[in-house]
Amino acid sequence: MKYVDFHVLVRSTKATIKSVELSGCSDSDVSCILKKGTNVTLHMTFTLKEDAKLLTAKVAGIIGPASIPFPLPNADACVNCGLNCPISTGTTVTYVIQLPIRKIYPQIKVVTRWSLIDTNQNVVTCFVVPTEIVS
Template sequence: MDFHAVVCAFFLPLLLELSHAEQVKFVDCGSVAGNVIQVDINPCPTQPCQLHKGQSYAVNVTFTSATDSQTSKAVVHGVIAGVPVPFPIPNDDGCKSGIECPIQKQITYSYVNELPVKAEYPSIKLVVEWELGDDSGKDLFCIKFPVQIVS
């Protein structure tokens, strides 16, 4: 197998997978230490994203940092009737979610994490609020996007 065939065999499935990611409409809710460029969720063919119980969704937030930071930590809430309810994610460490730390000012990063939807969650429309904080507690990004949990 020649080099080009190896490259195609490895990267083509990855590119096809990324092509299924959908850009999501979001609201910035207080990104004081960064600037969000784009939010993608895979799969999310319609908006608001329909999240099926028992499945996981890849969330990719592209942002530019406005500060230097040694660490980053994510916090996710489902906002139901104005009340934020903790939404656990598998890994809250942004430095283990696609970001190479230390984070540097004026560099663009691609934060990637999983959003698992447990089977016991109610079928409901809600807003997901996703924050990634720097080592001083300021939000590198804070985004809100609507979703609907379905069976």
């Protein structure tokens, strides 16, 4: 499933998202099906507009007004995720990570928000994708 401009949540001055792909999803899907007990792999390619020393990933499910954090196995986007930090202005990189869909998660339709945050807590990239957690 590829989401470029339509699902970009924050028009960051820090980076431009080029592409987002989630394993197991297709462009024609209304929402991405996330099966409990599996992993979803994210590939996000973006170009930095400012230098970044470190980046931290944050994932949350948005249900109504609530934002519920999803724990990541590795929130440090600069370690084992395809990024070599620090990253210079103008550099295009691809962030890759697997998100486990835990069996304890409820079966629910949820909008998932994925962000990369810099050391000053500024949003560098952020996108949303409609998802559905199933057994």
